[in-house]
Amino acid sequence: MMAPARASLAAPTGGAMMLCLDAGNTRLKWGLRDADGWRARGAVGHDAIADLVAMLPERPARIVACNVAGPAVESAIEALAARLAAPLAWFRSTARAGGVSNGYDDPARLGADRWAALLGARALHAGAAVVVMAGTATTVDALEADGRFRGGLILPGLDLMRRALARNTAGLPEARGVWRDFPTNTDDAIVSGALEATLGAIERMAHRLAGAEFCVLLSGGAADALAPRLTPPPRRVDNLVLEGLARHGEAFQLL
DSSP, rough: OOOOOOOOOOOOOOOOOEEEEOOSSSEEEEEEEETEEEEEEEEEEEEGGHHHHHHHHOOOOOOEEEEEEEEHHHHHHHHHHHHHOOEEEEOOOOOOOOOOEESSSGGGGSSSHHHHHHHHHHHHHHEEEEEEESSSSEEEEEEOOOOOEEEEEEEEEEHHHHHHHHHSSSOOOOOOOOOOOOOHHHHHHHHHHHHHHHHHHHHHHHHHTSSSSSSOOOOOOSSHHHHOOSSSOOOSOOHHHHHHHHHHHHHHOOO
């Protein structure tokens, strides 16, 4: 496999077309951005990353990517960069970036997607925030008004909770129920239980920020199920990780 052009970071110089890639647990989200904002966005399965070459409306001048899906996906992204002849910069967690300080015990061990989401949240909201990424897993992170990331929670996503009950218990189905205040059948009880557990984690983290003006920023595939039931109502963001990658990439010119 041909090695991609490698990138380093230098002082900002302008607004060339940039491709942002967020390789999550189940698929790759992508966004094509220039100085005026997002030109196009979408998602593909990990097995279809090469198809992006034909899907992009314009070839990027540079690529910023984060990956939590393992080495095979990393190799596929590097092959994509080589085919596009675009320099590739891997986004990694650091002690400080984009007005956010990383409060993890070892900043480098924080998932790059969570760090990008925190940078995206800070760019979109200047005050305290609970940053929620609701996908295959759900992360609930506390961001102080001064930009300090205090720490956060990781729990199974809604679908993963339902599948775990079906797989690891005798007689429970992979539920297809609906949320109810007082469920009276097993399918509804499982779906409602997963939602209530996740809502409780978010609201408890929000309670810890009580006394400060804060916002719940909510992103991810399960956001539709969570948003109507959250107090206070959240601010929905299509893809916080892409927002963070874009703001980081705009601050530096890739060589």
